[in-house]
Amino acid sequence: MKGLCNERDIWIISSVPYSPSSNSVTTNGTWAMSRGLGLPPRSWAEVMGTFMYLQNCTNGDEHSI
DSSP: OHHHHHHTTOOOOOOOTTOGGGGHHHHHHHHHHHHHHTOOGGGHHHHHHHHHHHHHHSOSOTTOO
16 A cells, blocks of 8 residues: 555555544644635534545645645
């Protein structure tokens, strides 16, 4: 798996399951998108899904989105 990812320039970023501290990038990004777009709290799941999609489509560099 690591070899295939290296060939395709894919970064594997792992975290400890059920660890809130390792989820800070996702949580902060989702919060920022929600606030920036003026969305209500009930749209959290949709915003998080969109944020994760964008993260997975980029190399994780904050300037590439």
